[in-house]
Amino acid sequence: MNARMERDLNREEFQRYHDVIYKIAGIHYPTEKLALLSNRIRKRLRATSTPSFDIYLARIQQAGEAVEQQAFLDSITTNETYFFRCQRHWDFFKTWIAQRAADATKRREPLRIWSAAASTGAEAFTILIVLHQVLGTGFGGVQVEVLGTDLSSQVLEEARRGAFRAYALAQTPPPIVKQYFTKNDKDDFLFDRTLARCVTFQRHNLMEPLLGGRMFDFVFLRNVMIYFDGPSRERVLRHMHAVMRPGSHLIVGESESLLSVKHSFQYVKPSIFVKPTGAPTAPRVTA
Numbered sequence: 256m257n258a259r260m261e262r263d264l265n266r267e268e269f270q271r272y273h274d275v276i277y278k279i280a281g282i283h284y285p286t287e288k289l290a291l292l293s294n295r296i297r298k299r300l301r302a303t304s305t306p307s308f309d310i311y312l313a314r315i316q317q318a319g320e321a322v323e324q325q326a327f328l329d330s331i332t333t334n335e336t337y338f339f340r341c342q343r344h345w346d347f348f349k350t351w352i353a354q355r356a357a358d359a360t361k362r363r364e365p366l367r368i369w370s371a372a373a374s375t376g377a378e379a380f381t382i383l384i385v386l387h388q389v390l391g392t393g394f395g396g397v398q399v400e401v402l403g404t405d406l407s408s409q410v411l412e413e414a415r416r417g418a419f420r421a422y423a424l425a426q427t428p429p430p431i432v433k434q435y436f437t438k439n440d441k442d443d444f445l446f447d448r449t450l451a452r453c454v455t456f457q458r459h460n461l462m463e464p465l466l467g468g469r470m471f472d473f474v475f476l477r478n479v480m481i482y483f484d485g486p487s488r489e490r491v492l493r494h495m496h497a498v499m500r501p502g503s504h505l506i507v508g509e510s511e512s513l514l515s516v517k518h519s520f521q522y523v524k525p526s527i528f529v530k531p532t533g534a535p536t537a538p539r540v541t542a
């Protein structure tokens with residue numbers, strides 16, 4: 256990288272990167288984040304010995320540059336996550352499992368839960384812990400499928416390893432850490448191998464519909480819509496709605512209001528929504 260590239264993006268360069276990121280991932284980088292974005296891209300310029308922001312931008316838009324485009328997306332996403340994030344959500348989920356998990360068995364279908372924007376997997380593994388705590392060994396005979404998806408391939412690789420630093424477990428009660436994790440010689444906490452078999456991690460861009468015909472009973476879509484503007488939020492909510500069973504629940508991040516966003520979910524309580532049974536097809540605006 257050229258010494259001149261120690262500078263930040265200028266306004267025009269920032270706008271060009273903004274538009275490409277928005278087009279691919281629906282992520283809206285506000286101008287206040289210019290320094291952060293510059294920093295993240297500079298790391299890719301260094302890693303690829305690219306002399307300028309413009310040359311790198313042209314490269315990642317070329318057909319045949321899928322690997323570098325993915326490395327770019329990995330670098331511009333924010334992947335903060337930890338186990339038992341927002342206890343109120345897990346309390347709701349616990350009650351929901353106790354009341355609803357048996358429905359899946361009656362339907363003779365797996366209970367399907369989606370951790371959308373899963374990052375390194377702490378949310379998907381928390382789902383498994385809570386299911387295990389409520390339903391017991393073998394999930395009490397309920398067949399369980401947890402799907403964890405993310406735009407970033409790098410975090411998904413970490414999720415598949417199921418190894419976490421102590422930071423990710425800071426909100427987890429010690430008896431749970433003891434029951435579901437083993438510590439290795441690098442001080443990583445390894446998630447229970449048997450339970451981990453119930454989760455599949457898959458790359459998926461929330462701007463696209465999820466294919467495969469699976470219908471979900473519960474969806475966690477937390478702490479990702481903060482990076483989206485109104486139209487991107489509406490798009491992702493439409494995609495979620497399409498793969499959720501009537502009567503299924505959606506949880507969004509605590510700070511993510513759906514106010515002023517068109518969607519077809521019914522408000523249950525702060526950050527918790529339900530897809531109505533006999534759901535209307537036309538979206539409407541609700542809190």
Ligand SMILES: C[S@@+](CC[C@H](N)C(=O)[O-])C[C@H]1O[C@@H](n2cnc3c(N)ncnc32)[C@H](O)[C@@H]1O
Nearest residue numbers: 280332334336372374406407460461477478479
């Ligand atoms: C802050 S983390 C949230 C992780 C977890 N849901 C939680 O609440 O702890 C946000 C994640 O969203 C992912 N993400 C951002 N844009 C995305 C998109 N368009 N499609 C899928 N995932 C996306 C990022 O890669 C990142 O891992």
